[in-house]
Amino acid sequence: MEIKKIVLRKMKMEFKVPFEVSFARMTDKHFIAVEVHSRDHVGYGDCSAFEHPYYNEETTTTAWHIMQDFLIPLLFKQEGIARPEEVHSLFAHIRRNNMAKAALDCAIWDLYAKEQGISVAKALGGTKDKIETGVSIGIQGSPDDLVRVVAKHREEGYRRVKVKIKPGKDIEYLRAIRREFGDVMLMADANSAYTLKDIDLFKAMDDLDLIMIEQPLSNDDIVDHAKLQAVLKTRICLDESIHSVDDARHAIELGSARTINIKVARVGGLTAARNIHNLCQEHGIPVWCGGMLDTGIARAHNIAVSSLPNYKFPGDVPASDRYWKVDLTTPAVVIDKEAMIRVPETPGIGFEPIPELLEKYTYEKKEFLR
Template identity: 55%
Template sequence: MEIQRIVLRHMKMQLLHPFTTSVGTEYDKDFILVEVRDKDGISGWAESVAAGDPFYKEETVKTNWHIMSDFLIPMLQKSPISHPDDVSKCFSPIRGNFMAKSAIEGAIWDLYAKKQGISLATALGGMRKKIDVGISIGIQDHVEQVLDIIDEYVGKGYKRMKVKIQPGWDINVLKQIRKKYPDVPLMADANCAYSLKDIDTLKAMDDFNLTMIEQPLGFDDIVDHAQLQAQMKTPICLDESIHSAEDVRKALYLGSCKVINIKIGRVGGLTESKKIHDLCEENNIPVWCGGMLEAGIGRAHNVALTSLSNFTLPGDTAASSRYWKEDIIDPEVTVEDGMISVPDKPGIGYEPNRDRIEKYILYSHTFHF
C-alpha cells in the first residue's frame, strides 16, 4: 500500500435538528474528513468523530488536526504499511488520541478494501447482507415531542428506540413511552449523568423492560458500574469507559456490564473494534454500533462494521435524511423496514460526492509522501 498523499479537510455541516444530551446541545457538526490516496490514484476515506468541544471525550477537532498533522501522518511517512492492521502498531507510541488514530486508520481500511476489490464489510469479516438499525432521540422540551418522534420512526420500521436521559428527565419520560408503546424495544442513554447516589432512581428503571441502560455512571468508571449492575436486572451497557479490548476484559471480569457499545472512533479504529467484537463474542456479550452524528462516510464505516456476526442489537446508524439536508455521499444511506443493506461494492460502497464536500470545507491541507 504505497501512499502518495493524505488530505485532511476540516468540514462543517448543519444538523437538520438540534441534538441534546446530558452533556450539551449540538446544532452543527465539525469534523475532519480524511482522504488517503495511493500511487494508482485510488482514495480511501474516513471521518474523525471528535466534536468541537471536549464534553463527550477529551478529543476535539483541533486536537485531532494537531495529532494527525504533527505525529500520526509523519509516522506513516517513515513507516510504510502493508495491511491496515499495521496502522495501530505504527501509532502505538502515541497514547490516547483514539479518534485521531481511527480516522486515518479507517481511510486506510477503505483504501485496502478497494485495492483488494472487496467491500469493507468483507475485508473486516462481515457476513450480514442487511443490518437492523434504531434511532437515538435527544432530550426534548416536552415528552410529547419524544412520543411523536417514536411514532414516526416506529412507522418507518426502525427496530429500536434510544432515548437520552438525565436527572429530572428520566422516570416520567420512560413511563410515558411505555404507556403508549408497551412493547417497542427501548433503551435509555445517560451519558454519565448519574452517580451511585442515584441508585434508587436507576433501579426504578427496571420497571420499564429496557433493552439496556447505557453508561449511567462516570465516563471513566468500571468499578461503580459493577456495583450498580449487581443491583439491577436491566443490562448495563458501557460506552465512554471502553477504549480497548483490554478495557472490555476488565469490565467483564468485574461484572460491570452485560452489553458493549462499540464506537469505531472511541476505541481507536476498526482493528481494535474487531478485537472487542471477537472478545465479546467469545464471552456471549452482545455488542452494537453506537453513532456520533456521522456524515455519510463515517456512517458507511459503521454499516460495514455492523455486518460482523456479534452485532446482534440494532445500532444508531439511521438514514442520512435523519440528520442532513444533503449528505456527502452517493447514494445516501437509506433505511427500509428498519434495515440498511450492506453495500457489496469495493470499499465503503458509497461514493464521496466531491462537489458537496467542497461546499462544507472550512480549510484543508495535503501531506505528500
C-alpha cells in the same frame, strides 16, 4: 499499499434539527474528513471528535494537530503497508487520541479494500448482508414532545428507539414511551449523568423492560458500574468507559456491563473495534455499534463493522436523512420496512463522497505529500 498523499479537511454541517444530550445542545457538527491516496485509489475516513471536549478529551483542533504532527509522519516513514491492521500497531505508542487514529485507520481500511476489489465488510470478516438499525433521540422538552418524536420515527420504520436522559428528564419520559408504544425496543442513554446515589431510580427502570441502560455513571468508571449492574435486572451497556481491548476485558472480569457499545471512533478504528468484538464474543457479551451523529463516511464504516457476527443489537446507524438534509455521500443510506440497511458488496466502504459537497462544507484543507 504505498501512500502517496493524505488530505485533511475541517468541515462543518448543520443538523436538520438541534440534538440535545445530557451535556450539550448541538446545532451543527464540526468534523475532519480524511483522504488517503495511493497511486490508483482513495480511501476515506472521518474524525468524529466534536468541536468541544464534552464527549471525550479530543476536539477537531487537537485531532488535526495529532494527525498532522504525529500520525501522518509515522505513516510516511513506512515503506508500504501490507495490511490495514498494521496501522493500529504503528500508532500504539501514541497515547489515546483514538478519534484521530480512527480517521486514518478507517481511511486505510477503505483504501486497502478498494485495492483488493472487496468490500470493507468482507475485509473485516463480516458475515451479514443486512444490519438492523435504530434511532437515537435527543432530550426533549416534555414527555409528550418525546412521544411525538418517537411516533414520527416509528412511522419511518425504526423499531429500536434510544432516548437520551438526564436528571429530571428520565423515568417519566421513558414511562410515557412505554405507555404509548408497548412493543418498542427501548433503551436509555445517560451519557454519564448519574451516580450510585441514583440507584433507586435505576431499580425503578427495571419495570420498563428496557433492552439496556447506556453509560449511567461516570465516563471513566467500571467499578461503580459493576456495583450497579449487580442489583439491576436491566443490562448495563458501557460506552465512554471503553477505549481499548484491555478496558473491555476489565469490564467483563468485574461484571460492569452485560453489553458494550463499540464506537469505531472512540476505540481507535476498525482494527480496534474488531478486536473488542472478538473478545466480547469469546466471553458471550453481545455488542452493538454506536454513532457520533455521523455523516456518510463514518456511517459507511459503521455499516461495515456491524456486519460482524457478534453485533447483536440494532445500532445507531440511521438513514442518511436522520441528521442531514443532504448527506456527504452517495448512494444515500436508506432503511427498509424492517429497519434494515443493506451491507454494500462493492469495493471499499460502498459509498463515495460527493465532490461538490466536500468542497462546499470544507473551511480548512491541507495536503500532505510523501
